[in-house]
Amino acid sequence: MRVTDQAPSPPRRPLTLRDVSEASGVSEMTVSRVLRNRGDVSEATREKVLHAAKSLGYVPNKIAGALASQRVNLVAVIIPSLSNMVFPEVMTGISEVLDETPLQPVVGVTNYRPEREEKVLYEMLSWRPSGVIIAGLEHSEASKAMLKAAGIPVVEIMDTDGQAIDATVGISHRRAGRKMAKAILKAGYRNIGFLGTKMPLDHRARKRFEGFTEVLAKEGVEIMDQEFYEGGSALAKGREMTAAMLTRNPELDFLYYSNDMIGAGGLLYCLEKGIDVPGQLGLAGFNGVELLDGLPRKLATMDACRSEIGRAAARIIATRAETEESSGGGERIELSPKIEPGDTLKRR
Template identity: 65%
Template sequence: MSEMTVSRVLRNRGDVSEKTRARVVAAAKRLGYVPNKIAGALASNRVNLVAVIVPSLSNLVFPEMLAGVDEVLADTPLQPVVGTTNYDPEKEERTLFEMLSWRPSGVIIAGLEHTEASRAMLAGCGVPVVEVMDVDGQPVDAAVGISHWRGGYEVGTEIVARGYRQVAVLGTSMEGDHRARKRIEGLERALHEAGTPPPEHITYAGWSGFAKGREMTAAVLERRPATDFLFYTNDLTGAGGLLYALEQGFDVGDGLGLAGFGSFSLLDGLPRKLATVDSRRRETGQVAARIVAGMHVFEGDDRHVEFAPSFLPGDTMRPRRA
């Protein structure tokens, strides 16, 4: 077997029979051989990596989006490499700089809000850039996800349609979580248009979880006992609030309504099914990966791919009024 044939197999180039390819791959595995992709990239100026940058891996929102990316790229030569930012725009800037220095073949990055330097790097990197999980803004290249403002607005209209009046919003205090902010803004607009009093606000620092939801729920109900609806900006805090309300004997649904955001299947075993909004995370990752891999065709000049957020009433809200 010639050196050229071995080189073709290891670089995945040229026509080589499947039998020959299998022999070369088997020999490489026995020897522990790993090709030098950096050397191979010198000619093309790119490596087969896709930079995927998200705020966190501990928040269940982002691993599900990443699963969608991986499902599509598994059938291509491209490999996702993940970096996290902790919702810190300066850290995002540093992470983006380092990942772009490897000359990836594409970038998938959460959100539309970035520092001026990050936007400049994204605009000048020369590869497909897909901003995911949000479409409320102008992308550098392409955007895929839902409108979080619209999702919040839909929750607000459902709250009003089901007769609730004294609303509280329980969410994160992290300034970098722009998607949570947009949900709240959409909800507040719907309440305002219906003449419902402005909602009470309570926030938490750090990462979301059941404990944060329980703490905030106890605090807001003690501070404003007349509250009849609690909107949590994510399902994890909502689940903690639901468990607290049930333990304390509240009439969940009819007397006290609750809703979260995100539609996490992990929470399907709760005593009541929490009202929520499906943010279409896996589909977002799948479409973003297709764009990076050159497999997606846009309709016209609009490079937004917007999914409709689906409201799911669950068992924690009254029926709609006739």
């Protein structure tokens, strides 16, 4: 056994178990056992091996390990976007839970495009992950087929309005829209405007809108004006759209925004213009992003339970991965978002 403590010279050939095995004078199998804390190994060899591995700078090859053991401790997480504050928080929840397990999340981003989703999913599945967490219930036929055929736990998150493939964790956006509509009506507002993203791709925003208008309709109230945007700084868009809409319809007394960011833009605009919020004009957004805490006035919103969704989804995957065997399945967790009225949803 020869172990030098010097930094390894530029390694032409990547290191393998065999190198560690030779350096420490035991078989590859024993090295493997030490490195995975598996089986009985005497303290002496254990240290010998660890020392050799460390001084060589050996990093195990998971590709080979995964192939041999038929176990890949990855969880595919497929989300539409990273840049809107909501998914990072979901990710945080997921990591929190997976950190306590051997599982590891791998993120794929679809940019709200179904064909992207299909491609990302295919790529991910080709690594044979232990589970999939995917945003939304709307997927292409091909994507659904892949998910079903994969034979691994699938958790669709964020949304519960629809047909799940396997498990679901989320909130009902339709219900959320309804809830907000009721609160707004109850506060006495009647001339309501809606501002949001262009929705063909954002199913959850669409469902909120549907639930929202449904309740209004029941009360004989109709949306007075609506406007949709795409791209750009959400804060700036919120400002612009609000200005435009209020100019068009000065008699508006409430604006419902499909997300907090544009809502915040609207709020800033109103405060600037000296509009009496919430007396003359009420405002509400959606998501409950932390950002709102710093605004001059707290925007009414609804918490989307993002990190809890992440945690619950990860727990499902982790549990099923442990209990091995495709036991269970079909879990359905619907969380209830609560309205946070803040300072912008109450008639004075």
